[in-house]
Amino acid sequence: MSDNSISPEQASYLRARKRYRLKVIISRILLLVGIVVLWEAAAELRLVDPFITSQPSRVVRTLLMLHQQGVLYRHVGITVFETVVGFTLGTIAGTGVAVLLWWSDFLSDVLDPYLVVLNSLPKIALGPIIIVWMGQGMPAIITMALLISLVVTILGVYSGFSQVDSEKVKMLRTFGATRGQVLRMVILPASVPTIVSALKINVGLSWVGVIVGEFLVSRAGLGYLIVYGGQVFRLDLVMTSVIILAVAAAVMYQAVVWLERLILRFR
């Protein structure tokens, strides 16, 4: 069959598919609108107490207020910066350690139990120690974010390295490749998808680390706004910050997905 002629069956399949897609998108929008409207109405009619639950119109007002005061961008900027630095460092350092483990079987055997324990330890418990050691500030928060993603990255990337087809490695070795060449020419490029998917997981983990860090340090950032709002019972501020956080996290995740496509294309 030639390219442009579409059979009636194919055409009706395509139409049904398009209709279904449209239905999904419309339902998504309706769901969001529905929640917002219900929330607003319930608060307006005093079915719930807007002092505790806040309400969409108050969120919008808070947002405008933060915008006019000019503080919004500073807080968002700080949190985003900490997160980006945290997951970038976590990915780089984790990949670095994974390379060392791959390089030396002895090292990986020695470190295995430590990695298992560190992996199961909730890193958030280390928060106070980090703050005592690094001071009340950004370095402590970034360290928190890094720590949370580090062990997961090491384990994920290392297992990615071990899954590279041994026949590929063998083929290269028969050319006389050194261990360094095997790493550079097969192991790393073949593991790019694994490393990028570690990056994707790390974005989420770094947000956790950064927000917890900001809870503890309480100086600036969205985590600080949330904690502060809670303490002074300004639920409008809390809700607004959480919504900004959700949007920022979604945008960053999309950015990483986009980066993944870019990297895989120009590997």
Place this chain on the structure above:
Amino acid sequence: MAIKDLTMKFHSPEAEITALDRLSLEVMEGDFVSIVGPSGCGKSTVLNIIAGLFEPTAGEVLISGRKVRGPSSRVGYMPQSDQLFEWRTIWRNVLLGLEVQGKLTRETSSFAEHLLEKYGLIEFREAYPSHLSGGMRQRVALIRTLAVNPELLLLDEAFSALDYQTRLLVADEVKQIISRENKTAILVTHDIAEAISMSDFVVVLTRRPGRVKNIHRIVLTCSEKTPIRCREAAEFRDYFYGIWKELDVYV
């Protein structure tokens, strides 16, 4: 090439496995030799030792009189399935061996280019492996091996990942390229028909520990000297039956 009294023992916590026991074999320059034998009899082990990946427990391998010590450009290895790097273009896949050996010069790269040209792949130079058919990929893999100009080619079940029809065609092509380039080759296979149709000699190994059980000199009378045509030769069946019996596979 000569293999002299090769013995190979593998050690594991459970046991010591003697994979090869004083195996000796000689291969003349330009010959195409196939090795068949029961599963686990040490065929891959022989190739790994010739390629310099394993140090034998005893014995030695000589290539044109010089002893093999570690991987070298004298031996080319064709892996199971093509193992092209999907993140490299065809051209950069072909240059892989030269890059590893630090021999990438204008001369060597023009030789690689000449091979691509000769075997009809030059237009796919900048394409990625995923855009090529299974047969073409295998040809690229062979050119990648030939680009470093080895004296001896080793093929370990090199076609086993292909479907039957492609496998016949690729075996045909590979055989023709190898004889046109005048290379010595050793093929390990489970496929008796493949071994007979491609080779000058078929070596049958015993069960583990592997030793040479018999060597068949293959002379087929066929109009065209291609592996597919050769299967029609009258002698083919006799060779097949003879080797089949020697393998004594019990079902």
